[in-house]
Structures are given as structure tokens and as C-alpha cells.
Amino acid sequence: MQIMTEKLIAKKENHIGWIIFNNPARHNAVSLEMWHALPIVLEGYVNDPEIRVIIIKGAGEKAFVAGADISQFKEKRSSPEAVAECSGGPRQQGPAGLFEADDSNDTRLLHRWRHRACRRL
Numbered sequence: 001m002q003i004m005t006e007k008l009i010a011k012k013e014n015h016i017g018w019i020i021f022n023n024p025a026r027h028n029a030v031s032l033e034m035w036h037a038l039p040i041v042l043e044g045y046v047n048d049p050e051i052r053v054i055i056i057k058g059a060g061e062k063a064f065v066a067g068a069d070i071s072q073f074k075e076k077r078s079s080p081e082a083v084a085e086c087s088g089g090p091r092q093q094g095p096a097g098l099f100e101a102d103d104s105n106d107t108r109l110l111h112r113w114r115h116r117a118c119r120r121l
Contacts (some may be wrong), residue, residue: 003036003037003040003041004033004036004112005025005031005033005034005037006022006036007021007023007031007033007034008020008021008022008033008034008038008041009022009042009059010037010044012050012051014050015050015051015052015053016051016052016053016054017041017044017048017051017053017054018054018055018057019038019041019042019043019054019055019056019057020056020057020058020059021034021041021056021057021058021065022059023059023069024058024060024062024063025060026066026071027060027062027063027065027066028058028059028060028063028065028066029065029066029067029068029069029070029071030065030068030069031069031072032069032072034069035068038042041087042054043099049073050077056098
């Protein structure tokens with residue numbers, strides 16, 4: 001699986017799919033690139049019959065994830081078009097075709113993965 005940022009690490013060990021937020025200098029704050037890479041990684045794990053569990057962690061010793069990397073807001077949200085690109089629009093599909101622009105996107109994908117995993121058991 002190809003992801004375009006070093007700040008989100010995806011690795012597979014045995015039947016474990018690891019997702020590591022790798023931005024410890026910013027307490028693993030999620031950049032826009034990390035946000036776009038996350039559904040690609042999750043989709044890869046959803047479609048991998050060998051993955052039985054997904055573990056999500058933050059790099060370093062200080063924080064799991066501090067939230068959004070607000071230092072990018074000025075650059076990445078400088079116009080209405082840029083804001084729309086960052087946040088998607090209502091019902092717009094995300095990078096992996098999985099997410100709708102609402103707060104339950106991650107939950108839907110994880111439920112989808114859980115249902116597939118349960119069928120494999």
C-alpha cells in the first residue's frame with residue numbers, strides 16, 4: 001500500500017495492521033496529508049483477509065494524537081475553494097471513496113472492517 005506521507009506509518013505484522021501517527025514534534029497532530037492517507041490505509045486493511053486486528057498508536061512518548069495540525073490552517077484554508085477541498089462537501093467522497101463529510105466517517109469504516117473481520121472468524 002502506497003501512502004504519500006512519512007507522517008503516517010502503515011505496516012503489517014502477522015495478522016496485525018498497524019497505523020502509527022508519526023509527528024511527535026507536534027504531539028502527532030494530524031496534517032492534511034495524514035488525514036488523506038488514513039482512509040487509504042484503512043481501506044487496504046479492510047480488503048486484506050489476513051488482517052485480524054488494527055492497532056492505532058502515536059509515535060513518541062508524549063501524545064497519542066493532539067488533533068488537527070492547526071499550523072496548516074492558514075496555508076491550507078486560505079480560500080473558500082481550499083476550505084472545500086480540506087473538508088469535502090456534504091456527501092462528498094473522501095480519498096479512498098469511503099468517507100462522507102461528517103463526524104461518523106471513521107466509525108463507518110471501522111464498522112465495515114469489523115463486519116468483514118467477524119465473517120472471517
